[in-house]
Amino acid sequence: MSERERRQVASDAGLSKKRVVAEAVRLADREGVGELSMRRLARALGAGAMSLYYYVANKEELLDAMIDVVFEEIELPPEETDWQSAMRRRAVSARQVLARHPWAIGLMESRTSPGPASLRHREAVTACLRRAGFPVLMATHANWLLDSYVYGFALQEASLPFDAADEFADMAEDVFLPQLPPDEFPYLNESAAVLAAAGYDPAEEFTFGLDLVLAALEPLRVPT
Amino acid sequence: MSERERRQVASDAGLSKKRVVAEAVRLADREGVGELSMRRLARALGAGAMSLYYYVANKEELLDAMIDVVFEEIELPPEETDWQSAMRRRAVSARQVLARHPWAIGLMESRTSPGPASLRHREAVTACLRRAGFPVLMATHANWLLDSYVYGFALQEASLPFDAADEFADMAEDVFLPQLPPDEFPYLNESAAVLAAAGYDPAEEFTFGLDLVLAALEPLRVPT
DNA sequence: TCGTACATCGTACGTCGTACACTGTACTAG
DNA sequence: CTAGTACAGTGTACGACGTACGATGTACGA
The missing domain is CATH 1.10.10.60 (Homeodomain-like)
Incomplete structure (x- = not known):
């Protein structure tokens, strides 16, 4: 050595x-x-x-490498379960990882060529979908839809002014409501009031939309 | 004067x-x-x-103002049609605008407080959903799901290494395939081959997923 | 022993955001 | 008419940035 x-x-x-x-x-x-x-x-x-x-070589390469580290942290879809469970697991993992590294989302926009971990990840997801009976084009659609949802959710979550669910109530009262004149924003006030009372958890919000998306994708499949 | x-x-x-x-x-x-x-x-x-x-006041404020200009460019959902058409119009507009200003997506992650145009936009979308019969919580879910899809799609589109649909075929042959050893990435190769042959249009990809999402949201509504 | 490749560093250049002090001009009050 | 004040814009300067370039010491094969 x-x-x-x-x-x-x-x-x-x-x-x-x-x-x-x-x-x-x-x-x-x-x-x-x-x-x-x-x-x-x-x-x-x-x-x-x-x-x-x-x-x-330069800072750009450092940023690319950082993004790839983030992709490495995301769980690959497990092979032993049905496709919906597999996709749910990897999507939930992706959201967790992106919430842990919020800077990664903003970085993706600017760098165009995917790193090796990103490619491995996409290959595994596509493999899972194809094996579940999605034709090639439908697998592509599913890939875009799922990734759009995951990235978009993470992007929105990253721009929330609070970190955890329990901070939401305080935040809503102290920051949102005073900024929103009820006559100009009646529906946002309604929303904020209900959410402040009911509590708010990004993880639950995520799985709710995720399950809708997964169910919507099911008919694109040709069952094996 | x-x-x-x-x-x-x-x-x-x-x-x-x-x-x-x-x-x-x-x-x-x-x-x-x-x-x-x-x-x-x-x-x-x-x-x-x-x-x-x-x-x-400083560059941060300039960036915030730039984001708000972008939101001003996005069409508000028209009031005279059914909710799905209205949401489709504003989503398509949002994607176009974000494709025109790709830097806006990366900027959103870092700034937390929404500008006036952003608030007006969200109010209009929420109003449209509530009037269509979505209960408060379901309207919130719909908002998150739709925005996640739009932002996430725009984010992915911005990180594509080509600009228009007709550049895709060249790009696929010149850049993607050489980087993807077929034995390691069989499914990505399959995808790339099919897409290179069939052509690829982000706008079509977008509406495909969007319609799936809209259809999935329909049952959350309490028809008026 | 010597040369070469490796690993690290110091210095320097141009650019960045912006604090601060300064100008000249337009308007307002007395 | 004048003095003062608010406006609109400038020049200079400071510390931080990314990084090109060249120098350094050290380990190892010949």
């Missing part, structure tokens, strides 16, 4: 692409992607700024 | 918040939001960089 290899494995000393990207993800999670700079990242790793460029 | 008012209206001379924000949107459309800097924006307006700060 060469010195180089030893360092790539070591966790407490010596840099590596893995370590650099992992720390970048941690930093973005903690402080937001806007606060992620090469200098700050290097400081967090106890290194000089320019050392990072040995492992990453 | 005071000199100040004259200037706010004039289009060729004198700045105004409207003009500043409009030029910022144009710049972001043309060159991407990453290329939008206060200095470049000022140069495009024939002004000094610091002049912009008379109309905008």
Whole structure:
């Protein structure tokens, strides 16, 4: 084992692409992607700024690698169950992961070529759908619909001004309602009032819409 | 009419918040939001960089205002038709607008408080759903599902490496297939092959999923 | 022992957002 | 008519950014 290899494995000393990207993800999670700079990242790793460029060609490549790490965290659809359960599991996992790394959503828009983890993920999802009896074109439609829902939901969730369900009630009273003149926004007031009373949980909201989508896709399938 | 008012209206001379924000949107459309800097924006307006700060507190506020301009461009659901047609119209409009301003999607993630146009939009959509007989909670679900689909689709569309339907075939052959070893990604290869042959149009893909979603929402309604 | 590849760093350049102090002009009050 | 004030815009400067470039020391094969 060469010195180089030893360092790539070591966790407490010596840099590596893995370590650099992992720390970048941690930093973005903690402080937001806007606060992620090469200098700050290097400081967090106890290194000089320019050392990072040995492992990453430029910041763009670092961001691409970060996105791929996020995709790696998303569960692949399990193969042993029916397609709806499999898709539900992977969608729920995707939402959780994207809620953990909200910066990832905003990053996707700007980078065009998918990383290896993203490709593996899409292959697994397509495989699941095809094996469940979706014709090629219908599998494509299902892929777009499901991914649109997952990403769009995560995007909306990321732009909510509160973090957990129990913060919603306070938030609704303190922030939303005062901003919404009842005569101009009667329906939004109605909504806010009902939601503040009933409580609000993004996870439940997600599965509700997800199940609607899954049920809507069922007829596109040619049962095997 | 005071000199100040004259200037706010004039289009060729004198700045105004409207003009500043409009030029910022144009710049972001043309060159991407990453290329939008206060200095470049000022140069495009024939002004000094610091002049912009008379109309905008800081860059964050500029970005918020840009997002609100985008929401203003989206058609509100028409009131004279059935709810599905109304929702379809506004969803199609939203997708078109977001395709025209792809940077807007990535921006939404980071800013939490909705602007006035965004609120007006949401109010109109909620009103349409409530009047169509959706109970309050079901209208909320419908709102989330529809917006998730629209935003998520726009997000995916923005990260496509080609711009129009007719570019897809070339793109598929030149870029996708060489990157996808058939033994590792059999299903993605199958997909790419079929899509390259059949052609691919994002607008059609969008309405396909949209109609599925609308149909899935119908049963949540209590017919009036 | 020497050369080469590896891993890291310091310096420097141009650009960024924006704080601050400054101008000139238009309008208003006395 | 004048003095003061609000408006609209500017120039300079500071600290942070991404990164090109070149220098450094160290490990290892010849």
